[in-house]
Amino acid sequence: MSSTVKNTADRVDGVAPSSIVRVTIVQASTVYNNTPATLDKAEKYVVEAASKGAKLVLFPEAFVGGYPRGFRFGLATGVHNEEGRDEFRKYHASAIKVPGPEVERLAELTGKTNVYLVMGAIEKDGYTLYCTALFFSPQGQFLGKHRKLMPTTLERCIWGQGDGSTIPVYDTPIGKLGAAICWENRMPLYRTALYAKGIEIYCAPTADGSKEWQSSMMHIALEGGCFVLSACQFCLRKDFPDHPDYLFTDWEDYKEHDAIVSQGGSVIISPLGQVLAGPNFESEGLITADLGIYIFRHSSKDIRTD
Numbered sequence: 001m002s003s004t005v006k007n008t009a010d011r012v013d014g015v016a017p018s019s020i021v022r023v024t025i026v027q028a029s030t031v032y033n034n035t036p037a038t039l040d041k042a043e044k045y046v047v048e049a050a051s052k053g054a055k056l057v058l059f060p061e062a063f064v065g066g067y068p069r070g071f072r073f074g075l076a077t078g079v080h081n082e083e084g085r086d087e088f089r090k091y092h093a094s095a096i097k098v099p100g101p102e103v104e105r106l107a108e109l110t111g112k113t114n115v116y117l118v119m120g121a122i123e124k125d126g127y128t129l130y131c132t133a134l135f136f137s138p139q140g141q142f143l144g145k146h147r148k149l150m151p152t153t154l155e156r157c158i159w160g161q162g163d164g165s166t167i168p169v170y171d172t173p174i175g176k177l178g179a180a181i182c183w184e185n186r187m188p189l190y191r192t193a194l195y196a197k198g199i200e201i202y203c204a205p206t207a208d209g210s211k212e213w214q215s216s217m218m219h220i221a222l223e224g225g226c227f228v229l230s231a232c233q234f235c236l237r238k239d240f241p242d243h244p245d246y247l248f249t250d251w252e253d254y255k256e257h258d259a260i261v262s263q264g265g266s267v268i269i270s271p272l273g274q275v276l277a278g279p280n281f282e283s284e285g286l287i288t289a290d291l292g293i294y295i296f297r298h299s300s301k302d303i304r305t306d
Helices: 035-051 082-094 101-113 153-157 182-186 188-196 213-224
Strands: 002-006 017-027 056-058 116-125 128-136 142-147 169-172 175-179 201-206 227-232 234-236 260-263 266-269 275-280 285-294
Touching: 017 035, 017 227, 017 266, 017 275, 035 056, 035 101, 035 285, 056 201, 056 227, 082 116, 101 116, 101 128, 101 142, 116 175, 116 201, 128 175, 182 201, 182 213, 188 213, 201 213, 213 227, 213 266, 266 285, 275 285
Parallel strands: 002 285, 017 056, 056 116, 175 201, 201 227
Antiparallel strands: 017 285, 116 128, 128 142, 169 175, 227 266, 234 260, 266 275
């Protein structure tokens, strides 16, 4: 399912747009425990988005490697068991090194398709895993990464913490591009850091498929005077490995293989809080909108220092 809404407004705050940029969110599920297949799936979606004119493609949080929704990893205070260790070994094996061969493949893909790419991935550095956003240019270059600063709740038992050394905002021809991952968007000082760097295209890869999440995304668009792209996976029970100990919060009352586990809700919002495309709570697919990138900044950006 594809959703396309074009932003046809000619002016914002009385300022004419200098260019129109088509952006696309990929709302799809990881192929769990199979990173090569996940990359194959990502490539198909990037090629499709590029064929429809997209200049920026955003994937959800942890798309490469997988968001471990419902996984328990045998965790309990003072308890360590072999089954949990084996589950973590599989999860660690699905993560990628940055830089590494998977990063090189994604860079080659953006060079072939001439798009900017922001990819959610699980990064491994030794035995520590990080929830990371990777940035790529249309020239086939890996630009850099942002590691999630503070994993949420039980994520802290699985992922390490990022730090201030990976808070990039890239000044690109399509606008200043950066990312906040999932509930980092609830961290006012982190948002302020992105605003201070002049972010214009604010990417929010997430695992939060709640309808309440939409309010946060609208607020950030208005607060930051920026376009907000929020990407979430759409997952069914059958997308996950079989495991008797997984604990899912189904969005459906029944618990069959086609029950919805993550309902998506990917959305694109303008600096005025207008929903340009989405939210999609129904299926995998592409969510696309045309953004007007403006010559002058909104008055809310007067605090920026760059």
